[in-house]
Amino acid sequence: MTISAFFRALVCATLVLGVPSAVAKPFKVLVVMSYEANNPWVREIAEGIDAVLRPHAEVTYFHMDTKVDPANGPKRAAEALALFQSLQPDGVIAADDDAQALFVVPHLRGKVAIPVMFNGVNAAPSAHGFPAANVSGVLERAHVGESFAFIKQMVPTVQSACFMTNNVPPGLSLRALVEQEKDTYPVRAGTFHLVSTVAELDSAVAGMKGTCDTLFVDSLEGITDAGNAPMNHAQVMKRLRAGFPGPILAGNRYQVEQGAWAAVVKTGQEQGDTSAEMLLKAMRGTPVTEIPIVRNVRGQRVINVTAMEAAGIEIRPQVLRGAALVREQN
Numbered sequence: 027m028t029i030s031a032f033f034r035a036l037v038c039a040t041l042v043l044g045v046p047s048a049v050a051k052p053f054k055v056l057v058v059m060s061y062e063a064n065n066p067w068v069r070e071i072a073e074g075i076d077a078v079l080r081p082h083a084e085v086t087y088f089h090m091d092t093k094v095d096p097a098n099g100p101k102r103a104a105e106a107l108a109l110f111q112s113l114q115p116d117g118v119i120a121a122d123d124d125a126q127a128l129f130v131v132p133h134l135r136g137k138v139a140i141p142v143m144f145n146g147v148n149a150a151p152s153a154h155g156f157p158a159a160n161v162s163g164v165l166e167r168a169h170v171g172e173s174f175a176f177i178k179q180m181v182p183t184v185q186s187a188c189f190m191t192n193n194v195p196p197g198l199s200l201r202a203l204v205e206q207e208k209d210t211y212p213v214r215a216g217t218f219h220l221v222s223t224v225a226e227l228d229s230a231v232a233g234m235k236g237t238c239d240t241l242f243v244d245s246l247e248g249i250t251d252a253g254n255a256p257m258n259h260a261q262v263m264k265r266l267r268a269g270f271p272g273p274i275l276a277g278n279r280y281q282v283e284q285g286a287w288a289a290v291v292k293t294g295q296e297q298g299d300t301s302a303e304m305l306l307k308a309m310r311g312t313p314v315t316e317i318p319i320v321r322n323v324r325g326q327r328v329i330n331v332t333a334m335e336a337a338g339i340e341i342r343p344q345v346l347r348g349a350a351l352v353r354e355q356n
Contacts, residue, residue, distance in 0.1 A: 053083040053116040053309050058106050058129055060122035060146070061093040065247070066259075066280035067294050071121050071145060074298020082306060086113060092124040093248045094256050096194075103128035115140065117305045121297070122146040122166075123195045126154045135161050141308035145301035146294070148199030151319055160314050164300045165321040168200060168244060168277040171211045172290035172325055177240060177273050178212055179345045180288065180334070184273065186214040188238035190230060190266075191245040193220040200244055200277075213240070224251050224265060231269040241270050243286065244277040260284040260355070273337075279328050283352045287333045290325040297322060330354055 057075060061068050072087065079085050088109055090102040106129050110118070117140055120130045126144055134142050135158045144156065144163030151157065151165065178184050189204060191197030201218045208215035216238050219230040227249060234241065246262040257265075263285035266274060276286035279293065300320065308314050332354035334341060 054113060055079055055083045055085045055117050055119065056110055056113055056115040057085060057087045057119045058125045059087060059089045060124035062091045063089045065093065067278060070294025071298040074295035075119060075302045078299050078302035078306065090125060099124060099128050107133050117309045118142045119301050119305055120144050123149055131155060141305055141314045143301040143305040145297040148196040157319055162304060162314050162317045162319050164297050165319065166292060166297060167203060167321050168292060169290040169325045170204060170242060171207060173242065173275045174211050174213045176290050176327055177275055177288055180339060180341050181273055184213060184239045186216055186238050187240045187242055188216045188234050189218040189242045191220060192248050193222045194245060196245040221249060224249060227265060228269065234270060240273045240275060242275045282328045282330050283355050285354060286330060288329045290327050292322050293324060293326060296324050326350060328352060
C-alpha cells in the first residue's frame with residue numbers, strides 16, 4: 027500500500043468510526059449572586075468562577091441586587107428559583123449571605139440532589155445549617171489584624187482603631203470576628219459602629235475624634251443618604267474621608283481604589299475560583315460530604331498611593347516590596 031493510499035484509508039476509517047469528542051458535553055451551572063452585577067466584589071467573584079468553569083460548563087448568572095434593593099430580596103429569590111427550575115443545572119454556586127438565607131436554605135439545602143457550593147459567607151456556617159448533604163463552600167473572612175500590622179509599617183504612630191460597616195448581616199459578622207480576634211491585634215480595638223444612614227455615619231465619625239488613630243471599614247454600600255437613596259461605596263468613602271483625618275483601612279481592593287489608604291485584602295477571585303473548583307469536583311462524582319468547608323487564606327497587600335501622597339507619607343522601600351500600588355479612582 028502506498029503512503030497516500032494509507033492516509034486515504036485512515037481518513038475513511040475516521041469518518042466511519044468517528045473520534046472521541048475533544049470537549050466533553052459541558053455541565054450547566056447556575057450562579058446566584060446576592061448583589062448587583064456592577065458591584066466590584068461581584069465582578070471579582072465572577073472572574074474566579076469563569077476562570078475555572080468556562081472550559082467545562084455553561085454558566086448562567088442571576089443577580090438578586092439585595093445590597094441596593096434589599097426589600098425585593100424575597101421576590102428576586104423566587105425569580106432565581108424559577109430560573110433554577112427551568113434551567114435544571116448540574117450544580118449551583120451561591121455568593122454571599124443573602125443568597126444563602128433567601129435562596130439556598132429554603133429551596134436547595136437538603137431538597138435537591140445536585141451539589142451546591144457557597145462563597146462569600148461571612149456568618150458562621152452553622153447559621154445557615156451548613157454543611158449539608160448537598161452543600162459546602164468557602165467562608166469569607168477579612169484580614170483585619172494583618173491590615174493593622176501593615177499600616178503600622180507605614181504610620182508607626184497608629185495605636186488604636188475603630189470600625190464601621192453598614193448595619194447588615196456581613197457587618198454583624200465582621201463585628202463578631204473582631205470581638206473574637208481583637209486581643210491579637212497590634213492596636214487597641216475601640217468602638218464598632220454599625221450605621222444605616224449618612225446621618226448615623228456623620229455622628230459616628232464625630233464621636234471618633236481623639237479616640238481612634240485609624241478606622242477599619244467594610245460593607246458600606248447601601249447606607250442611605252438624606253433622601254433615603256442607597257449610596258455606593260465610593261460615595262460613602264468620600265464622606266468618610268471628609269470627616270475622618272487618619273488612615274482608613276478596608277477589606278477589599280476596590281475599597282482601597284476608592285479611598286481607603288491601604289489594606290491586606292481578601293479577594294473575590296479566591297472566593298470564586300475555590301468554590302468553582304469544589305463544584306467541579308462534586309459534579310464529577312465526589313460526594314459533597316467529602317468536600318469540607320474552607321475559608322479564604324490568600325491576602326494581598328494594597329496601598330493607595332494617592333491617599334499616601336496627600337497625607338505626606340513616605341513609604342520605605344521594604345514596605346513596598348510585594349505590595350500592589352493603586353491610584354485612587356475618581
